[in-house]
Amino acid sequence: MRVVSCNSFAPVDQLVVEERPSPPLPDGHVRIAVTACGVNFVDALIVQGLYQLKPTLPFVPGGEVAGTVTEVAADVTSHAVGDRVFVTTGLSGGFASEVVMPAFRVIPTPSTITDAQAATFVQSYCTAWFALHLRAKAQAGEWLLVLGAGGGVGLAAVDVGRAMGLRVIAAASSEAKRELAMAHGAEAVIDTSNEDLKVRAKELSGGGVHHVYDPVGGAMAEAGLRSLRDDGQLLVIGFAAGEIPKLPANQILLRNRRVTGVDWGGWTFSHAAENAAMLAAVIAAVAKGELHPVAPRTYPLTDVAEALTDQLERRVVGKSVLLP
Numbered sequence: 001m002r003v004v005s006c007n008s009f010a011p012v013d014q015l016v017v018e019e020r021p022s023p024p025l026p027d028g029h030v031r032i033a034v035t036a037c038g039v040n041f042v043d044a045l046i047v048q049g050l051y052q053l054k055p056t057l058p059f060v061p062g063g064e065v066a067g068t069v070t071e072v073a074a075d076v077t078s079h080a081v082g083d084r085v086f087v088t089t090g091l092s093g094g095f096a097s098e099v100v101m102p103a104f105r106v107i108p109t110p111s112t113i114t115d116a117q118a119a120t121f122v123q124s125y126c127t128a129w130f131a132l133h134l135r136a137k138a139q140a141g142e143w144l145l146v147l148g149a150g151g152g153v154g155l156a157a158v159d160v161g162r163a164m165g166l167r168v169i170a171a172a173s174s175e176a177k178r179e180l181a182m183a184h185g186a187e188a189v190i191d192t193s194n195e196d197l198k199v200r201a202k203e204l205s206g207g208g209v210h211h212v213y214d215p216v217g218g219a220m221a222e223a224g225l226r227s228l229r230d231d232g233q234l235l236v237i238g239f240a241a242g243e244i245p246k247l248p249a250n251q252i253l254l255r256n257r258r259v260t261g262v263d264w265g266g267w268t269f270s271h272a273a274e275n276a277a278m279l280a281a282v283i284a285a286v287a288k289g290e291l292h293p294v295a296p297r298t299y300p301l302t303d304v305a306e307a308l309t310d311q312l313e314r315r316v317v318g319k320s321v322l323l324p
């Protein structure tokens with residue numbers, strides 16, 4: 001099998017693509033020939049040692065794959081050779097041509113989506129669903145401003161928000177990202193390269209939005225906070241801009257605003273049953289065509305450094321995937 005190996009926490013061009021023997025198949029497990037490895041912003045942070053959790057070195061990065069079952073342990077009845085499946089491998093293990101996973105974690109791929117889509121929607125859509133349904137408790141008709149709306153978790157929030165009946169304003173830096181957000185259900189866009197976020201968000205929403213979904217951080221977070229109406233809330237998702245914002249508390253006090261943390265990854269460890277129910281709801285909505293994971297940009301596995309560099313440098317529109 002072919003894997004990407006992270007041998008030290010270092011810039012992404014230090015990753016090594018190498019051949020390894022296939023691992024054995026323990027009881028209760030299935031072997032999957034991987035056809036698509038989803039790429040997430042967090043993968044680029046993890047390999048550089050910049051994420052809050054650090055796998056033991058050396059490790060294979062990547063956390064989401066899709067493919068075809070090639071072998072099942074004798075005690076497994078839930079899957080059969082030839083099944084199309086996808087699975088979340090965790091913090092590591094996904095950038096590989098083959099994975100061996102516990103059968104209970106392996107999920108049939110809906111016939112309505114490609115393997116590339118199956119390998120790229122779980123992290124982004126679960127984050128968006130957790131943020132908007134469980135943390136924000138957003139209600140149909142409310143205004144949602146999505147920052148980084150052409151990126152992975154941002155675009156998923158546009159789609160989940162539209163499906164909830166929210167009125168979505170998508171903020172993004174490029175025409176391609178804004179067009180993609182409109183295609184996923186945004187009713188208005190803000191050009192963050194040229195427009196004033198707060199002024200435009202207030203104009204578009206008639207005085208301020210109910211929710212701001214912020215995976216970007218940096219200076220954008222304060223502009224988002226100032227875009228909120230009375231009792232509005234800023235959802236803190238991530239810091240793709242690289243800077244953890246320090247928000248002025250007077251802007252939270254004014255208009256009775258709220259700032260809400262969103263840590264989907266941490267929550268999954270303490271809420272396994274609730275997370276399984278949420279994942280089932282997300283998959284059902286995808287299978288029924290109520291949610292629309294984007295067709296990702298593709299790279300060969302050997303171009304992993306290029307894929308992660310494009311992610312870090314804002315060149316990915318939507319999602320991307322490695323093909324082993």
Ligand SMILES: NC(=O)c1ccc[n+]([C@@H]2O[C@H](COP(=O)([O-])OP(=O)(O)OC[C@H]3O[C@@H](n4cnc5c(N)ncnc54)[C@H](OP(=O)(O)O)[C@@H]3O)[C@@H](O)[C@H]2O)c1
Nearest residue numbers: 041127148151152153172173215237238239240241262264
């Ligand atoms: N809280 C959670 O549970 C959770 C779960 C998953 C991910 N996250 C976090 O969410 C963040 C976004 O992840 P993602 O997968 O959506 O990433 P992504 O696909 O790369 O999108 C991030 C967006 O951030 C914007 N951005 C602004 N400044 C940037 C900069 N200096 N570098 C890179 N991007 C910049 C870009 O949009 P523009 O070009 O339009 O500005 C980009 O499209 C990450 O910090 C990730 O760790 C959090």
